[in-house]
Amino acid sequence: MAEKQAFFESELVKDFNNKIEKDHLGPLWSAIPELVSKEPKPLAVPYLWKWATLKEYLLEAKEIFTPERGGERRAIYLQNPGLKEREPWGWGAATQNLYAAVQLILPGEEAPSHRHTQSALRFIMDGEGAYSVINGERMFMNEGDFVVTPQGMWHGHGHEGTEPMFWMDVLDIPFVYATGGTFFEGHPDGLEKATHPDNYSSKQYQGGLVRPKADRQPKKAPVGAYTWAQTESALNGMMEYEPDAYDGYTVEFINPSTGKTANANIAAWMQRLPKGFHSQAHRHTNSSIYYVHEGRGYSVIDGVKFEWEKGDFFIIPSWCWHEHVNLEDGHSHLFSVHDTPIMENFSWQREEEADHKQAIKKTFQPYG
Amino acid sequence: MAEKQAFFESELVKDFNNKIEKDHLGPLWSAIPELVSKEPKPLAVPYLWKWATLKEYLLEAKEIFTPERGGERRAIYLQNPGLKEREPWGWGAATQNLYAAVQLILPGEEAPSHRHTQSALRFIMDGEGAYSVINGERMFMNEGDFVVTPQGMWHGHGHEGTEPMFWMDVLDIPFVYATGGTFFEGHPDGLEKATHPDNYSSKQYQGGLVRPKADRQPKKAPVGAYTWAQTESALNGMMEYEPDAYDGYTVEFINPSTGKTANANIAAWMQRLPKGFHSQAHRHTNSSIYYVHEGRGYSVIDGVKFEWEKGDFFIIPSWCWHEHVNLEDGHSHLFSVHDTPIMENFSWQREEEADHKQAIKKTFQPYG
Amino acid sequence: MAEKQAFFESELVKDFNNKIEKDHLGPLWSAIPELVSKEPKPLAVPYLWKWATLKEYLLEAKEIFTPERGGERRAIYLQNPGLKEREPWGWGAATQNLYAAVQLILPGEEAPSHRHTQSALRFIMDGEGAYSVINGERMFMNEGDFVVTPQGMWHGHGHEGTEPMFWMDVLDIPFVYATGGTFFEGHPDGLEKATHPDNYSSKQYQGGLVRPKADRQPKKAPVGAYTWAQTESALNGMMEYEPDAYDGYTVEFINPSTGKTANANIAAWMQRLPKGFHSQAHRHTNSSIYYVHEGRGYSVIDGVKFEWEKGDFFIIPSWCWHEHVNLEDGHSHLFSVHDTPIMENFSWQREEEADHKQAIKKTFQPYG
Amino acid sequence: MAEKQAFFESELVKDFNNKIEKDHLGPLWSAIPELVSKEPKPLAVPYLWKWATLKEYLLEAKEIFTPERGGERRAIYLQNPGLKEREPWGWGAATQNLYAAVQLILPGEEAPSHRHTQSALRFIMDGEGAYSVINGERMFMNEGDFVVTPQGMWHGHGHEGTEPMFWMDVLDIPFVYATGGTFFEGHPDGLEKATHPDNYSSKQYQGGLVRPKADRQPKKAPVGAYTWAQTESALNGMMEYEPDAYDGYTVEFINPSTGKTANANIAAWMQRLPKGFHSQAHRHTNSSIYYVHEGRGYSVIDGVKFEWEKGDFFIIPSWCWHEHVNLEDGHSHLFSVHDTPIMENFSWQREEEADHKQAIKKTFQPYG
Ligand SMILES: [Fe+2]
Numbered sequence A, B, C, D: 001m002a003e004k005q006a007f008f009e010s011e012l013v014k015d016f017n018n019k020i021e022k023d024h025l026g027p028l029w030s031a032i033p034e035l036v037s038k039e040p041k042p043l044a045v046p047y048l049w050k051w052a053t054l055k056e057y058l059l060e061a062k063e064i065f066t067p068e069r070g071g072e073r074r075a076i077y078l079q080n081p082g083l084k085e086r087e088p089w090g091w092g093a094a095t096q097n098l099y100a101a102v103q104l105i106l107p108g109e110e111a112p113s114h115r116h117t118q119s120a121l122r123f124i125m126d127g128e129g130a131y132s133v134i135n136g137e138r139m140f141m142n143e144g145d146f147v148v149t150p151q152g153m154w155h156g157h158g159h160e161g162t163e164p165m166f167w168m169d170v171l172d173i174p175f176v177y178a179t180g181g182t183f184f185e186g187h188p189d190g191l192e193k194a195t196h197p198d199n200y201s202s203k204q205y206q207g208g209l210v211r212p213k214a215d216r217q218p219k220k221a222p223v224g225a226y227t228w229a230q231t232e233s234a235l236n237g238m239m240e241y242e243p244d245a246y247d248g249y250t251v252e253f254i255n256p257s258t259g260k261t262a263n264a265n266i267a268a269w270m271q272r273l274p275k276g277f278h279s280q281a282h283r284h285t286n287s288s289i290y291y292v293h294e295g296r297g298y299s300v301i302d303g304v305k306f307e308w309e310k311g312d313f314f315i316i317p318s319w320c321w322h323e324h325v326n327l328e329d330g331h332s333h334l335f336s337v338h339d340t341p342i343m344e345n346f347s348w349q350r351e352e353e354a355d356h357k358q359a360i361k362k363t364f365q366p367y368g
C-alpha cells in the first residue's frame, strides 16, 4: 500500500500525468479514488445560519433592492461554505443539489411572473396577506403554509397585507446547473393576471384524501397552499402512537394526483419533535436543509452540536450521521427539504441506522 | 346488404356452421358482428332497487342467517336482470364487472376474517359502532364513511354498537370470475385480533394532503375510514365555483401513496348535486353503480326516467346516455362506483358528451 | 359442516333465496363459495383439435365463403366445449380470455382493412406470399413468422402467392367481451393502400437488440414480421445450456420500445423441446393455447394424455397441472399464447411447481 | 437596462454583496441571470482528440502502469477543457454528465472485479480475445462490439488474445459526482470467477426480438456483447429507406427487458453516414461524445469545423448547433453516447431544428 502510494507520488507518474494533461487528457489511475469514492464524501459541510443575521440583512436589503430598481426577487440564499468554490456563484448551493433562500416582500410590492426549468417550493415563515399567482390562480399564503411551483409553471408574487412578509424558497438550482437543461422566460404581462378564483385549488382539497373528479389524471399542478391548520391536524392525529426513532412525528407534502412528493424533485416534510424527544442517529445519501418553524433544541451532525431556535436554518449533508434533540417545553416543529426524489430516481438512496447516540466533540461556531 | 343477410341465413351456411360446431369449432363470419361490435352493447340493463325492499329482506334475513348457522356475511346483492343468465349465480353482477350488496351486521356479531383475490370497498349507509379489522387494525365506521380492503388483505368485521348497521359492499367479483385467478383463504383465528391501535391509519391522515413519512413507498394499504366529515369538507370547499356539467361537485377517494383510486380496480366518488341542478347528458365505457346517500331526484338513462330517493341503488351500464336531476330542496349526495380503472388499464376508456338533454320516453318500473 | 350443508339445502333457505331473486337480488351466503372460490376452477376444459379436421373444414369453406359473398375473414375458431354456453357464440372463447382461429386466404384474395379495440397476433402455419397491411405498411409473411396488430391499428390482408395460405389468429375477444369497451370500424378504402415501403419495420429490426433512433418513445407499433429465421437463431443460441425444466428452450416475442410482450395483452412464445425432453409438471393462473409448429409428442394435462403432432392445437386452462413430452427424433417446436399480461396487470399471476411427474389416467378423446 | 446594469455594478450593491458573503450568504438578485439562464450555456466546450495522440500515450502508459504496480485500470480519459477547473480532477468530465476514456489491456493481464454506483458501457475499438466478467459471466469482446455494466454489477476484465486491446469506456462519473451517492467496493476474489458459461447472455439473444422466457421481468442485466455483426445487419436493413435528416441511419442499443436504453443513464448509438451524406443542423439539451468507428469526415459545431477520421473522439456540448458530413468513399460509422436518459428523467429534453446549414467560421485546432 505504501509502495503503491510511493509509486503514485513518484516523478515518473507525476510527469506522465502532467504530460497528458496538456492534451486535455486525464489519468484514471490517479483520479479514480476521489472520483469513485468508497462512500459519499460530500464537499458540502454541515452549517447553521441564525435568523437574526438573515433578518437584519433582509431588512437592510429592503431599502436597496426594490422591484423597480432591479432584481426580480429580494432574496438572500444560503451558500454552503464547502461549495463556495464552484463557479459561478457557488451554484447557489446550500447542499449538493438544492438552493434555499429567504425572500422578503413588502406590502404592495409585486414580483413579476416568470417560468423556468427549475422547480420551486416555499414555506411561509412570517406574515400574512401575500399571494403567489401560479398558472393564473392567486394562492394566499400565511405563516406555516406550504406552496409548490413545479418545473415550467408561471409564477409571480404580490402582497396585499400590511406587514413585511418572509418566506423560504427552495429550488433545485444546483442540480439543474450541474446537469444541464436550464431555460428561463419572463411573463409578457409582468405579474400574471388571475384567471381562476382565489385559492381555487386549495379549497377543493380542504377535505383531505378526496380529490376533485377533474384531477384524476396525473399532473404537476399545485393544490395551492397546504395550510398549517391541515399540517398540524395530521401531526395531532399521530400523537397517540410512537414517534419515528429518527424523525419524531413526520409528515410529507404530497401531490394527490401522483402520490409522489408535492414537488417532483424535492421532498418536503414537517417534523414534530415532542417534549423531551432525543432521536437515534442515522445517515442517508440524501442531503437535507432544515428550517426551525417553532421551538428550540439542537442536532448532532457528525459529532458536532448545532444549537437551533425558531427561525434558524441548518444543513445536513449527504451521509453525515445526525440526531435531533428537542429542548422546548412543548413541541418543536422542523420544516425540512430533501433531494430524496433525485436519489430514488437513480436508485441511489441508501440509509444506515446507528445503534447508539453520538459523542459530542464540539459545538458549531460560524466560520470566520 | 340484404343479399349478404340472405346468404348468412341460407341453409348452406347454417348447415356448415352446425357441422363444424359438432367439432367444437365456430364460424367467425357469423359470429364477428356480435363478438366485435361497433360500439359497446352491454347485456347489463339500467335498473333501480328501492331501499324499502332491500331493508325488508335484510331484516327478514336477520333471523334466518346468523354467523353461527352459516354464510360468512349477511349480504344481499344486486343482480342485474340482463346478466342473470350467466352461470353460476349471475356472476353476482350488478354491472358487467362489479358486484354490489347491502350487508347487515347486528350488535355483538362477528364476521370472520378472510382474504381473497377480489378487491372490496364499503360505504356506510346507516348506524355506528361497527368496525372492520384490516391487516390487524380496527377501523371504526359510521354513516357516510368509506373504507377499502384491497386485493389480498385480511379483513373481518365486528360491531360494538347498539343498533343494526347497514353498509354497501362493492367488489370486482364478476371481473375476476370472467378473467380468472380467484383465490380465497379463511383466517386461522376467525376474526383477526387487532395488533395496531384502533383507527391508526385514518388518524394519521386526518390532516389532508400530507402523508406519514413511513408511507412514502407505494402500497395498497388502506388509510382506514375516509370520514364523512372530510368528504363533506371537500365538497364545501368546491361550492364557490362552477359544478361539473355532467356530475355536479364530485370528489374521488384516493390512495395517497400512489395517487390512484383508493381501490386499485374500482373508482369511488361522492357527488353533490346542488339545489336545482340538472346535468348535461353524456356516456362512457365505464359502468356505474349509484347509491343515494342523501336527497331525492331522478336520472335519465337512455331516455328512461329513474326516480330515486335516499337509500336507493341504480345502475348505469356501459355507453348508456345519462343525466342527473336534483329535486331536493338542498343538496343531494350520490355515492357511486365505477370500473374506470379497469377500462383505463387497457386504454378502453372513452367518453362522449351530448349537446342537449334527453327526451324522456318512459319512467322505470321494476321488472315483474 | 354437514349441518351447514343441510341448512343451506333447507326449504327455509331455498324459499328465501327464491323470493329475493324475484326482485333481482341475490343471496351472498349461497353464492359465495362458487363466485369466490378457493382456487381457480375454470369452466374452460383442456381440449385438442386435429389439423386434419380443421384443414378439411377450411378447404370446404373456401368454396362457400368468399370475400365477395360476405364475412370479412374466412376463419374457423376453436370453441372451448366448457365455454360453449356463454351467450352469444360462446364468446369465441378458446380459453377464458383468448380467441384462436385458423384463417385461410387464397391467392389474389383481399380481406378488407378495419380496426377494433381487440388486439391481435398471427402465426403463419403454411404458405408464403401473403401480407398484412398494418398502419399503411405491407408486411409479407411466410411459414413460421409471427405478426402483431395491437389494439386500434388498421389492418387488412392480401395474398400475392400462388398457393392457399393458412395462419393462426389470436385475439383477446372473450376478455374484451366480458369486460366491455368494444369498438369496431371498417376502413373507408377496403384494403388500405400501402404508404410505406414493404417490410419497412421488420428490415429495420433485423439486427437484433438495436432499435432505430425514431422508435425511442414507447409505442405499440409492430416491428412487422418476426421471421422464423430469427426465432430459430435465438433457439440455436440457447442449445449449449440447460433447458427450462417446465418449458424447454423458450423465447418470447417482444415489443422493443417497451420491453413488454409484442402484443400488450397476449404473450406469445416459441418453445423448442429437444430430443427426449420430458418436462416437469407445473400449473399457473394464466391459460394457454398451443399450436404444434413442428414435431410430435404429448402433453399431460390434469392426468390426461393429449397426443399431438404438427398442425394440432390444444388448450391448457388456468391452474391445470401440465407437462410436455417430445417424441420426435429431433426437436419439436410449439408456438403458444398466454393471457399472462392480463394476469400480471392485476397481480393475479401465480405459479406452482410439482416435484413429480403426473400419473396418466387416460388418453384424450374428442367429445362426441 | 443600462440603468439596471449600472445599479448592479454600483459600490452600494457590491458592498452589500460582499458583506453578506462573509456570512456565507448569497445575493439572488446578482446571481440569478447566470444560475437560471435563459437557455443552456454549458461550460463544456466542443473538442476533438486525435487517436494518434491517445494511442501514443497509452502505449507509453503500458510500460509504466501495470496491474501489479497500481491503478485498477490502464485508462486515459478525455478531459473537457471547459470543465477542467472543477475540483477534483475536473470531475473526469468529457461532457457535463459523462466520462469517456480509452482503456488498454495486454494479453494475459487481469483488471480486478469491483462494483460501484456509476454505470458503465464499453465500445471495442481494436483487437480481440479480451472479456469482461459481469455478474459471473465471461463476455468475450471483439472490435465493434458493445457491452454494458449497469450500476451495482460486479465487473472485471481479462485478455486471452495475443495483441494489445483498446476499448472506449463511458461512465456517468461527473453526474454521480455532482449529485451524490457514490459507493465503490472491490471484489474479494480479485477477478471474479465465471459461474455461467461464456457468452451465455449474448448467445441467447442472437435471434433478435425474441427474449428468453426467464428474462420476462424487468432487469438491468446485460445481454452480453452486442456484436458488430448484429449492429451492421440492422443498419443494412435500413438502407433502402431515407436516412434521418440529422443523424443518418441510426440504431440505439436497448435493454430487451425494459425497452429502454441498454444502460439506464446513458444512451448509446451507432450511426451510419452514407456516402455523400451532409446532415441538417439541429441542437438539443443532451450532450454527446462521438467516437469515429470507421470512415472520415467532419462535423460543424457552432460554426467550427471539426475534422475527424477513424479512431478520433469529439464532443458536442448541450444546446450547440451541429451537423455531420461524410467524406469517405463509402459509409462512415460513428459510435456515440448521450445523457438523454437523464434529461428525459426530468423532462429536460428539448430539441431545435435549423432550416439551413451553418456557415463555417473556422476549423478546430487543439488548445495549446
Ligand atoms: Fe422563479
Ligand SMILES: [Fe+2]
Pocket (backbone or CB within 6 Å): A246, A282, A283, A284, A322
Ligand atoms: Fe435524517
Ligand SMILES: [Fe+2]
Pocket (backbone or CB within 6 Å): B114, B116, B120, B155
Ligand atoms: Fe371479503
Ligand SMILES: [Fe+2]
Pocket (backbone or CB within 6 Å): B246, B282, B283, B284, B322
Ligand atoms: Fe357519468
Ligand SMILES: [Fe+2]
Pocket (backbone or CB within 6 Å): C114, C116, C120, C155
Ligand atoms: Fe381484425
Ligand SMILES: [Fe+2]
Pocket (backbone or CB within 6 Å): C246, C282, C284, C322
Ligand atoms: Fe406452463
Ligand SMILES: [Fe+2]
Pocket (backbone or CB within 6 Å): D114, D116, D120, D155
Ligand atoms: Fe468499474
Ligand SMILES: [Fe+2]
Pocket (backbone or CB within 6 Å): D246, D282, D283, D284, D322
Ligand atoms: Fe444531434
